Amino acid sequence: MSVPIKKFSGKGISVRGNDIDTDRIIPARFMKCVTFKGLGVYAFNDERVDGNGKSKGHSFDDPEYQGNPILIGNANFGCGSSREHAPQALKDWGIRALLCESFAEIFAGNCSSLGMPAVTLSKSDIEQLQSFVENEPKMEISINLETMKVTAGSREWTASMPEAYRNALLDGSWDSTAVLSQAYTEIDRVAGELPYI
Amino acid sequence: MAGKNLFEKVWKRHKVRTLPSGQDQLFIGLHLIHEVTSPQAFGMLKDKNLTVRYPSRTFATADHIIPTDDISRPLADPLAEEMLKALETSTQEYGIQYFGPESGKQGVIHVVGPEKGLTQPGMTIACGDSHTATHGAFGSIAFGVGTSQVRDILATQTMAISKPKVRRITVNGTMPEGVGAKDLILAIIGRLGVNGGLGYAYEYAGEAIDALGMEERMTLCNMSIEGGARAGYVNPDQITYDWLKGRPYVKDYDSMIRYAEEIKSDSDAFFDDEVVFNASDLKPMVTWGINPGQVVAVDEKFPVVESLPEEERETALRAYEYMGFAENEKILGKKIDVVFIGSCTNGRLTDLREAAAVARGQKVAGNVTALVVPGSQEVAVAAEKEGLDKIFKEAGFQWRLAGCSMCLAMNPDKLQGRQISASTSNRNFIGRQGSPTGRTLLVSPAMAAAAALAGEIVDIRKTGAAS
């Protein structure tokens, strides 16, 4: 079993925009790799630098936010492909949790299986959080998965996430392989009853 | 009590148990892997001291990074060579069937699975690739998964997944001339939105769907994911069985049909949601923006941002800025630089026939680079047998080797700078075709071929192509 994740705190980094797809999180040309290690430097590559390698002022490039582990984004974050390279690149960069208005389904599942909470807040709450973080990069944000509350300073917001992912993080079963391998006998039984196997 | 739909029945047969998290543990009958998302999974297996539980249920090919001009080894790109080697080594080590570039059976994984008869009705299928939904065309339930799930399936032949709801999309009537499955799915995504399918699997049904051939059904199911749905399927029928007959991995044809008939949706099946389309309203579709939901019929104008639902406005503004297009402009007559015909959406034999029918005896416009990339080596051979390669070459199209190619441009086939392409692939995301500033208009194979000839977007219904 993996480590239970009940609470997480850290500084935030705001990434604004709806429908940020996985091609933007990690362009396909950086996926030519046989391990996920070191992908972090390419996270949001084409949003960070232009064709001449000049910075476009993306928050991932801003010295103020380096190493801040909580990404705050908008609607439908992580849409597009199933590539786990996207959450892996974010993780390698230093992200450990995400607060967004909503997530694409596969992306949220991928985050969960990496032990990264992908937590949903309302549009107005996210906007508040984003402006807080943009004004005060050093502000500490806490995410409590037991109470589903997010706090920063004296403010508190109510968050949500799919129960299955939440439970898996809370009880430490997010690293699914261990849990799934407990059922080898049942697996073989199901396989044996399928007409095509 | 209402009857059961296919999704429900297949899920039940494959469910191992309910996990403590509340998700289900689902047995995966067919696991497909390729070189981009599997090496890391094999690495994770090693780290955990695990092995492959059902090696005979996993099949591999190489598609994403394969060059389409020269596949002699070592590949020119050392990173691509390394990925290919990693896949070769792992499949050998674990005894997994691998259709490599030298086998004559290589191709885009979602083209290869069906053509080998690996994909069959009533299976659960998973692949570390979002367009796995393609296989739903055969009445299987097929999911794109992440690398951690690839690892889980290798280790246990199961994955943890929450059961989605099922929405039936019924398409009544007959599709007009010049309109095909690609236009239908673009219209569906245009109407329901790129997130419209969140939490759902789609069952496609109705007269217009029954009339589709298998390749068209694959095109349709392929892009379910672009509409946010986790999977999409069509109930198996005689068209399915005829297509599968004699394919190498169809071992017991009669038992396959028996099982297929069992798991078909009951006539009074329950659905969590229903949406109805009318096929006769459909027109050729072209995307104008940076996601497949930003789409218009070929004779329409681009939408006014103010007229869009509020949550779509920001992306629309961004799309106009990126594409260099403006509200109220017409898509008709938009100049293009590149044409790409291929991919797991439209790289099969009937797609190539459709494009060739348009290209026959014509010439590609002087300023256009046009690529035809067969979806698999077998598709290439079949097309060459019919002389399609000659038709394309004589018209000035490049006839390439099989692979994903410019669908996502992980190989050398890329847009340059701000080039704009008419592409039969499935994604028009920013930078998708290899240039961070490149632009993509998604269209059907016939529309792509017609655009190549004209050097701009034209209406296939008016140019009177042979199709």
Ligand code: SF4
């Ligand atoms: S053709 Fe495109 S969408 Fe299909 S598997 Fe290859 S890269 Fe993915």
